[in-house]
Amino acid sequence: MDKLITTGGVPLQGEVRISGAKNAALPVMICSLLTEEPLTISNIPHLHDTTTTMELLAQLGVKLQVDEKLAVEADASEVNNVVAPYELVKTMRASILVLGPLLARFGRAEVSMPGGCAIGSRPVNLHIKGLEAMGAKISIRGGYIRARAGRLHGARIFMDMNSVTGTENLMMAATLAEGESVIENAAREPEVVDVADCLNAMGADIRGAGSDEITIRGVKRLGGGAHRVIPDRIEAGTFLVAAAVSGGEITVKDVRPQQIDAVLEKLREAGAAVETGGDWVRIKAPKKLKSVNIRTAPYPAFPTDMQAQFVLLNSVADGAASVVETVFENRFMHIHELRRMGANIELDGNTAVVRGVERLRAAPVMATDLRASACLVLAGLIADGETLIDRIYHIDRGYHCIEEKLAQMGAGIRRIPGNYLERVMPARAGAGAAG
Numbered sequence: 001m002d003k004l005i006t007t008g009g010v011p012l013q014g015e016v017r018i019s020g021a022k023n024a025a026l027p028v029m030i031c032s033l034l035t036e037e038p039l040t041i042s043n044i045p046h047l048h049d050t051t052t053t054m055e056l057l058a059q060l061g062v063k064l065q066v067d068e069k070l071a072v073e074a075d076a077s078e079v080n081n082v083v084a085p086y087e088l089v090k091t092m093r094a095s096i097l098v099l100g101p102l103l104a105r106f107g108r109a110e111v112s113m114p115g116g117c118a119i120g121s122r123p124v125n126l127h128i129k130g131l132e133a134m135g136a137k138i139s140i141r142g143g144y145i146r147a148r149a150g151r152l153h154g155a156r157i158f159m160d161m162n163s164v165t166g167t168e169n170l171m172m173a174a175t176l177a178e179g180e181s182v183i184e185n186a187a188r189e190p191e192v193v194d195v196a197d198c199l200n201a202m203g204a205d206i207r208g209a210g211s212d213e214i215t216i217r218g219v220k221r222l223g224g225g226a227h228r229v230i231p232d233r234i235e236a237g238t239f240l241v242a243a244a245v246s247g248g249e250i251t252v253k254d255v256r257p258q259q260i261d262a263v264l265e266k267l268r269e270a271g272a273a274v275e276t277g278g279d280w281v282r283i284k285a286p287k288k289l290k291s292v293n294i295r296t297a298p299y300p301a302f303p304t305d306m307q308a309q310f311v312l313l314n315s316v317a318d319g320a321a322s323v324v325e326t327v328f329e330n331r332f333m334h335i336h337e338l339r340r341m342g343a344n345i346e347l348d349g350n351t352a353v354v355r356g357v358e359r360l361r362a363a364p365v366m367a368t369d370l371r372a373s374a375c376l377v378l379a380g381l382i383a384d385g386e387t388l389i390d391r392i393y394h395i396d397r398g399y400h401c402i403e404e405k406l407a408q409m410g411a412g413i414r415r416i417p418g419n420y421l422e423r424v425m426p427a428r429a430g431a432g433a434a435g
């Protein structure tokens, strides 16, 4: 397995361009299943998860063409398979998003139950409950969700929990249902709005996306079209924290500042100077960061996907702060790794109390989930010495060229291909694996 080696102590300088949002690109590509006309999607980030999504769509019979700018034309006119197999779904939970579109257009779908993941059990009961409210007959057998329906009909659906993919799955299904659907307590994330924008460009009739009540009037069919995926607000936030903790000054470009207001406010509270423009954010780190209390919650509150990065920020800030994770039940695994680097963090249920230390120390660490791995990379950029980060396939799922983007801002970071380490540094490789 590849590893990353970072050398700490370099303040980041310069500019970085943000890629398309993973959590918008995945559902937008899946929207192609809802029409027999080609849908062209641009600004797709080049990530394991986007590749996996293309593999899944191809297995269903979608014809995909990728141009030199990585824009993808998806043509679902000859879809001949409605089964999303365990082998693919187990590597990417977002595969559950094909359930609604397949059911809405073909009246049948068999999707493997997505297992839990490192950060939580990740149930899909709300996806199933909403589709049943629209008339689907759904059973779970042999680890697969087996769904059948005539034409789905509109329904008023209340989401007990705030689920981004749950909202997206039901919104996609409702576009072809007979009559009107209302999704109450809908997720308000910008990625949900981006999916709604794409669907409306395809001829859907969706109102209220971005609020907690979304109304969808079903239409007989959707057309093709073209859609450009929004920038990745979490990638942007991650680089801003990297500049803040490394004592640097950077400009993040191709971002929508209003989508990360909660993060920018916390960076200002931590003492950073933050300026924003139409599509850019500039940050200048203070001499010493101040600890900031964090409580994650659904958008527009502070995003859970930025929690690990702010635990790191608090680890080297002046003072003590609490970080409360309210969305996922097990999203503190980065803390065990940060402690190996000398961080002073106490865990009590869903609350971490972080007391700032002068410097972190390099140590072999192991990534456990996508955002935790980003936090460890940033920790390696500021720790004394060389940090070896193992299991970085997690980071490759969600960050497009992270080492290149960090290196061009001056960071000391390089990727070591897995087999190289085993050959030339077996002891080191072993230590990394044990880390």
Ligand code: EPZ
Residues within 6 Å of the ligand: 022, 023, 026, 094, 120, 121, 122, 123, 124, 125, 126, 127, 128, 161, 162, 163, 164, 165, 166, 189, 191, 304, 305, 327, 328, 370, 371, 398
């Ligand atoms: C999306 O997950 C993102 N993934 C996550 O990003 C992100 O952390 C999360 O939204 C919150 O912003 C994608 O968009 C692909 P959930 P989502 O599993 O909405 C409960 C990353 O790092 N729930 O729905 O799919 C669940 O237990 C990833 O990019 C139910 O109870 O998250 C949890 O408490 C990680 N029943 C909450 O809702 C359901 O049927 C959200 O979990 C569905 C969800």
